[in-house]
Amino acid sequence: MKAALNVFREGNIGFNEVCRQYSIPKPIFRRHLKSYNVRANESKKIIGRSCSFSAEMEEDLEKHILTLESIFFGVTIREVRKAAFEFAERNGLKHNFNKITRMAGKKWIYSFMSRHPQLSLRQPESTCKGFNRSNVQEFFNILEKLVDDHALTAPKIYNVDETGFSTVQKRCQKVLAKKGKSQVGVIASGERGVNTTFVCCASAAGQYVAPMVIFKRKRMAPELADGAPPGSLVEITDTGYTNADLFVTWLKHFIAAVKPSKEDRVLLVLDGHTTHSRNLAAIEMARENGVIILQLPGHTTHRLQPLDVAVFKPFQVYYDQSVEKWLREHPGRTIGQFQVARLIGEGYGKAACVANAISGFKKCGIWPVDRNVFTDVDFEGGDVLQTEPKPKALAESKDADDTPSSDDDVPLALLVEKQKSCATSETRPLDVSFEDILPIPNSPGNQKNASKRAQAAKVLTSTPHKDELKPKQSTIEEKKKRLAKRKIGIANGQPKKKSKKEKCFSMVQMT
Incomplete structure (x- = not known):
């Protein structure tokens, strides 16, 4: 050459x-x-x-991708490919990207990731804004006070929660098959299953209260309880989910099993479902029998509820295994409601062990009580979504001496402006930056009002909460009485009162 x-x-x-x-x-x-x-x-x-982009451009793209991931708005490979094409088109850069799909190729994205080894494809974990530092610290403030005031120990702290099971397994286990086969199937019980609710309760010492199984039915059948865990309650509802009356029934069952008293109180930790938090009958029963009900903050049960953390996931796996085993042993048949209790009992016997319950309470920091069980990394998502966006004018008006020296201490608004200002070292300035194509989402400005509407940690058996529910409960009872009188009158032959829509329709017909 x-x-x-x-x-x-x-x-x-x-x-x-x-x-x-x-x-x-x-x-x-x-x-x-x-x-x-x-x-x-x-x-x-x-x-x-x-390369289609210069080294400075790719560094800016890498920084922006990491910035979005740090505030829990990470981008996918497909979004980056689309952004690369749009960036090249809108800035008039020479490129070899596909103009039909309007995306950069797969080879480009993997080459880009190889040139920037700091990037990797990861499976994110769902993060909710309710799990933030203020909500969790408020919960532990209440928990520590209850433990100190009533001298609570591990056998006196319980957690109750509901989970759902279907007659069709949610996830099939992996099986051995021929390599390269396009599709591998397994026999399932049906396309769409019937939901069954399972109410479980355990203590921080590993003691379990006999569960409750709720079926979606109109009429009760004794065969529904065949094979259920010993001592279980078997109930039915129209929807297959729990309600306020069933929670009162379960609370009676819990009090009979645990035997609390006003001199020897127990703590019951649960979520803020309306069947728990707005149930005046259950709250009064708990107060009379020495049960302290502590409500978890909203959107925190995936981290603060021991049964969710350590019991329900293996329980679901064991249940699915029992379903597949039953289908192999009974070819040609489908699973109905009369087989669910037995299958649930098999899975519950394996998952409801002492080690899982103790581990769940320890991981949640409920027992031993440890408010420092969660690190700063756990609160990043909730704290980021709670912060209000900084006005652009205020960010620009700050003096250079007040700007932090490292990017880790720079506020989000200043970091975005800094990245835009040093977009590239090309002779011709760029018309569009990566921040314009993949903008950083702004959190809503009314976080103060939103925090008031959010469910907070509170003691449901306290007197203020009970007094708050009394007027609402009386209004509900009055409506029920009026509805009952109306039904009795209709049954006795009295004319049914017309609604507003029916009255308007009759007036239109008369005219």
């Missing part, structure tokens, strides 16, 4: 003859002749096709 270039530059031979004599393809010789394969700044050879 060097000899061919020297001969051609001396002018003794033409372009085509040089390529023929030295057996060099014309495009390759032309590329070396015009130095297309050499970087201008470093005079360094480029191996393969040159």
Whole structure:
């Protein structure tokens, strides 16, 4: 190649003859002749096709991707490919991206990730804004006070929660099959199952209270309890979910099993479902029998509820295994409601062990009581979503001396402006930056009002909460009485009162 270039530059031979004599393809010789394969700044050879973006542009893209991930708004590979195409198009950059799909190719994104090893494809964990530092610290303030005032120990702290099971398994286990086969199937009980609710309760010492199983039925059948865990309550509802009356029934069952008293109180931790928090009958029964009900903050049960953390996940796995085993043993049959209790009993016997209950309470920091069980990393999502956006004018008006030295201490608004200002070192300024194509979402400004509406941790058996529910309960009872009188009157032959819509319709007909 060097000899061919020297001969051609001396002018003794033409372009085509040089390529023929030295057996060099014309495009390759032309590329070396015009130095297309050499970087201008470093005079360094480029191996393969040159990058569509400069090193500064790719560094800006990497920083912006990491910024979005740090505030829990990470982008997918597909979104980055679309953003790369739009960035190149709107800035008039030369590129080889697909103009039909309007995306950068898969080879480009994987090459980009190899050039920036700090990036990796990860499976994110769902993070809710309710799990923030203020809500969790308020919960532990109440918990610590209750434990100190009533001298509560591990056998006196319980957690109750509901989970759902279907006659069709949620997830099939992996099976051995032929390599390269496009689709692998397994027999299931049906396309759509019937829901069954399971109410479980355990203490911090590993003691379990006999559960409650709620079926979606109109009429009760004794066969529904076949194979259920010993001592279980079997109930039915129209929807298959729990309600206020069933929670009162379960609370009676809990009091009979645990035997609390006003001299020897127990603590019951549960979520803020309306069947718990707005149930005046259950609250009064708990107060009379020495049960302290502590409500968890809203949207925190995935971290603060021991049964959710350590029991229900293996329980679901064991239940699915029991379903698949039953289908293999009974080919050609489907699972109905009369088999659910037995299958639930098999899974419950494996998952409801002492170690799982103790581990769940310890991981949630409920027993031993430890408010520092959660680190700053656990609160990042909730704290970021709670912060209000900083006005742009205020960010620009700050003096340079007040700006932190490291990017870790820079507020979000200033970090975005800093990235936009140093977008690239190209001679021609860019029209659009990556921050314009993939903008950082702004959190809503009315977080103070939103925090008031959010469910807070509170003692449901306290006198203020009980007094708050009394007027609402009386209004509900009055409505029920009026509805009952109306039904009795209709049954005795009295004319049914017309609604507003029916009255308006009759007036229109008369006119």
